[in-house]
Amino acid sequence: xxxxxQPNSNLICCICHxxxxxxxxxxxCLHTFCRDCITTAVQHSPQCPIDRSSLSLDDLxxxxxxxxxxxxxxxxxxxNRASGCTQTFQRQLLxxxxxxxxxxxxxxxxEEQCDKLILRKDVGKHQDACVYRSTQCDGCGAIIKYSDLxxxxxxCPSKSATCSFCFEEFPRSQSHEHAATCLxxxxxxxxxxxxxxxxGPRRQFSxxxxxxxxxxxxxxxxxINNSQLSLxxxxxxxLRQQVYTLESAIQTMRRDIQTFRNILGPWYRSHSQTPIxxxxxxxxxxxxxxxxxxxxxxxxxxxxxxxxYGEVTVHNEIDAxxxxxxxxxxxxxxxxxxxxxxxxxxxxxxxxxxxxxxLPLTPVAPLNLSTSLEGSLGGLRDSIVTVSTSVxxxxxxxxxxxxxxxxxxxEELGSLKYAIHGIRLQLHRLMMDRNAQVTGRGGELPxxxxxxxxxxxxxxxxxxxxxxxxxxxxx
Amino acid sequence: MTSIxxxxxxxxxxxxQTEGCPTGITLLSADNFETWYFSIEILGxxxxxxxxxxxxxxxxxxxxxxxxxxxxxxxQESTAPVHPHVYSNGHICASILGTEWSxxxxxxxxxxxxxxxLASCKSKExxxxxxRYVRYAPDNPKKTRFHYDDDTV
Numbered sequence: 001x002x003x004x005x006q007p008n009s010n011l012i013c014c015i016c017h018x019x020x021x022x023x024x025x026x027x028x029c030l031h032t033f034c035r036d037c038i039t040t041a042v043q044h045s046p047q048c049p050i051d052r053s054s055l056s057l058d059d060l061x062x063x064x065x066x067x068x069x070x071x072x073x074x075x076x077x078x079x080n081r082a083s084g085c086t087q088t089f090q091r092q093l094l095x096x097x098x099x100x101x102x103x104x105x106x107x108x109x110x111e112e113q114c115d116k117l118i119l120r121k122d123v124g125k126h127q128d129a130c131v132y133r134s135t136q137c138d139g140c141g142a143i144i145k146y147s148d149l150x151x152x153x154x155x156c157p158s159k160s161a162t163c164s165f166c167f168e169e170f171p172r173s174q175s176h177e178h179a180a181t182c183l184x185x186x187x188x189x190x191x192x193x194x195x196x197x198x199x200g201p202r203r204q205f206s207x208x209x210x211x212x213x214x215x216x217x218x219x220x221x222x223x224i225n226n227s228q229l230s231l232x233x234x235x236x237x238x239l240r241q242q243v244y245t246l247e248s249a250i251q252t253m254r255r256d257i258q259t260f261r262n263i264l265g266p267w268y269r270s271h272s273q274t275p276i277x278x279x280x281x282x283x284x285x286x287x288x289x290x291x292x293x294x295x296x297x298x299x300x301x302x303x304x305x306x307x308x309y310g311e312v313t314v315h316n317e318i319d320a321x322x323x324x325x326x327x328x329x330x331x332x333x334x335x336x337x338x339x340x341x342x343x344x345x346x347x348x349x350x351x352x353x354x355x356x357x358x359l360p361l362t363p364v365a366p367l368n369l370s371t372s373l374e375g376s377l378g379g380l381r382d383s384i385v386t387v388s389t390s391v392x393x394x395x396x397x398x399x400x401x402x403x404x405x406x407x408x409x410x411e412e413l414g415s416l417k418y419a420i421h422g423i424r425l426q427l428h429r430l431m432m433d434r435n436a437q438v439t440g441r442g443g444e445l446p447x448x449x450x451x452x453x454x455x456x457x458x459x460x461x462x463x464x465x466x467x468x469x470x471x472x473x474x475x
Numbered sequence: 476m477t478s479i480x481x482x483x484x485x486x487x488x489x490x491x492q493t494e495g496c497p498t499g500i501t502l503l504s505a506d507n508f509e510t511w512y513f514s515i516e517i518l519g520x521x522x523x524x525x526x527x528x529x530x531x532x533x534x535x536x537x538x539x540x541x542x543x544x545x546x547x548x549x550x551q552e553s554t555a556p557v558h559p560h561v562y563s564n565g566h567i568c569a570s571i572l573g574t575e576w577s578x579x580x581x582x583x584x585x586x587x588x589x590x591x592x593l594a595s596c597k598s599k600e601x602x603x604x605x606x607r608y609v610r611y612a613p614d615n616p617k618k619t620r621f622h623y624d625d626d627t628v
Binding site: 014015016017018036037040041044049050052 | 479482483486487490537539540541575577578579581
């Protein structure tokens with residue numbers, strides 16, 4: 001900012017050396033500065049730049065209004081002086097001057113599409129020359145952009161036009177009427193749709209061409225033919241629509257079937273296989289085969305049936321699954337019956353508890369393949385539960401039987417041991433008597449010592465002869 | 476900040492050019508708003524009679540809020556004055572160029588202060604730690620934290 005006169009030195013900020021802008025006074029030392037200058041200075045070092053007394057931002061307040069008025073009323077030159085504005089005004093009017101009046105400020109053209117910046121003094125000149133200015137058509141009176149004027153002139157309805165055939169002049173608004181009546185106007189044959197390629201001036205058409213045109217002669221046939229064709233087209237469209245609907249329905253069904261097939265997996269059967277399956281199932285359950293052939297068949301059939309379901313023959317697969325349920329139980333039942341019988345024959349001593357025990361037999365329903373997949377799975381699950389319960393109870397029974405049997409055997413063994421011991425003593429006694437009779441020295445050898453030894457050490461006397469010298473002790 | 480500093484320097488320069496420098500001080504060059512050179516001599520009775528020194532002012536964008544970097548130029552043509560507060564590399568130990576700087580001070584005020592500092596000198600000697608300081612001194616004296624202990628000069 002350039003001041004017209006040198007401002008009073010009392011109005012100069014000692015930080016920026018220019019007249020105050022937003023004069024601000026420190027409340028403590030009453031020195032005055034520009035607001036920006038003193039704020040920056042205090043932030044840098046919290047003291048008054050003039051007398052170094054401590055000063056904070058809170059101590060700053062706007063200066064006396066007189067000071068503000070004095071600096072606001074200083075006369076300055078326009079900042080666009082270099083461009084040519086020679087005006088001078090009070091400093092407080094600067095923004096108004098630049099915004100509204102200064103002729104050397106660039107402002108945008110008032111036309112929206114024009115993006116030029118023009119000095120305010122040249123605005124009037126530019127408005128007459130701006131290509132986007134509005135202008136009026138001298139023919140029809142419409143308001144249009146100057147840049148669109150040439151395009152408008154070529155189709156303004158009020159401007160005159162010339163027919164290119166008869167060279168007659170008429171206002172453009174009547175060009176349609178002229179085209180419909182002009183005798184030199186080139187028109188196509190009315191049978192052009194049916195294939196006539198003739199085209200020529202209107203006057204020739206009615207005079208000459210109609211008489212010679214081969215299409216014109218069979219006009220009646222064309223009309224009948226056309227109506228029939230359109231009928232067929234309509235029908236064709238309807239049929240096409242129906243075919244499309246049916247195709248999409250089939251598509252949907254095919255998808256559904258594929259989904260079901262995937263869900264069913266090995267349970268899926270095509271129609272032709274169904275009767276055979278039923279036969280095989282009946283056969284299986286009416287005559288239960290022995291455990292060994294059925295289990296071997298299971299081993300063969302199982303892997304293939306689960307590896308690629310869908311292609312596997314259902315016969316095999318049912319064979320593979322069916323034996324698990326009824327047969328396993330039968331097998332277990334037989335086993336549990338055989339067990340006490342064999343024990344009985346071996347030991348010869350009958351355990352009353354074992355013989356009286358009745359085995360609970362839960363009959364398992366045969367696998368019903370005619371129900372749904374869920375039903376079959378439910379049946380299978382039930383069968384497995386039953387089997388596991390049976391196996392469990394069988395194991396428990398076996399445990400109890402085994403314990404009882406071993407206790408009983410121990411007791412029996414003890415009694416046998418005692419019996420044998422008694423027999424051995426008796427035998428020894430007899431042998432001693434016999435020895436005494438044979439040797440005739442029964443009186444010399446007292447019974448006490450060797451007899452005592454044999455009694456106290458029965459195993460030794462059994463294993464090794466206690467009297468090596470006496471051959472008669474052989475047992 | 477940059478604009479404040481350059482506006483202020485432009486004003487100072489125009490004042491110097493219109494009103495002239497204080498006696499004994501001459502503006503040598505001020506081609507930009509970053510580095511100015513002055514010549515300074517002590518008039519009247521002093522230990523530095525007849526000697527002319529060269530001062531260099533370096534301004535950063537925060538001038539005048541922060542002090543300019545001021546030092547004597549030391550090269551083939553000129554040397555630093557022998558003074559207890561002036562190091563042989565030209566750096567000046569003066570509080571107004573450091574902690575005691577105030578935005579109110581100006582280039583000519585600094586020149587006058589230095590002039591009086593030299594004029595009041597009683598013995599021409601280097602600072603006691605001159606050799607150690609000069610060896611490690613940064614290029615810009617503003618980066619040194621001087622300890623101002625003598626306020627008699």
